[in-house]
Amino acid sequence: MSKQNSILYGILTAKCPRCREGKMFTGGLYTTKFADMHTSCPCCGQPYEPEPGFYYGAMYVSFAFNVAAFLVSLFILYQFVDEITMGMMIGVVAAVVIGLLPVIFRLSRVLWIYIFVRYEGPCSQIQKKDYI
Numbered sequence: 001m002s003k004q005n006s007i008l009y010g011i012l013t014a015k016c017p018r019c020r021e022g023k024m025f026t027g028g029l030y031t032t033k034f035a036d037m038h039t040s041c042p043c044c045g046q047p048y049e050p051e052p053g054f055y056y057g058a059m060y061v062s063f064a065f066n067v068a069a070f071l072v073s074l075f076i077l078y079q080f081v082d083e084i085t086m087g088m089m090i091g092v093v094a095a096v097v098i099g100l101l102p103v104i105f106r107l108s109r110v111l112w113i114y115i116f117v118r119y120e121g122p123c124s125q126i127q128k129k130d131y132i
Contacts, residue, residue, distance in 0.1 A: 016041040017117040034102035045129035058112035
């Protein structure tokens with residue numbers, strides 16, 4: 001399996017879970033359009049929202065990433081500051097979570113769809129899906 005077809009490469013670059021070639025998102029990461037997704041894979045036709053409300057489950061993945069960011073931020077703050085105040089803790093956590101918002105948003109959606117859609121091969125070797 002080549003690097004482009006690996007699951008880790010597909011997740012980190014937000015590629016289609018079915019062919020791992022088409023992009024899932026249209027805009028840049030740190031722009032106002034970081035959440036805009038293609039409706040389906042430009043390469044293989046895999047719909048990126050298989051059913052209405054599909055990405056509600058991605059909120060739980062996002063929550064787990066935010067809890068991890070909170071714990072890491074708190075641990076780092078604890079290592080460098082003698083006395084941690086509530087305001088300091090809230091400020092640091094808010095800055096980290098807001099700063100990582102586009103990354104966490106995309107990563108949670110990509111992980112969620114990768115759970116349900118399996119890899120079928122390169123785009124040139126699988127049948128293109130046509131949905132109305």
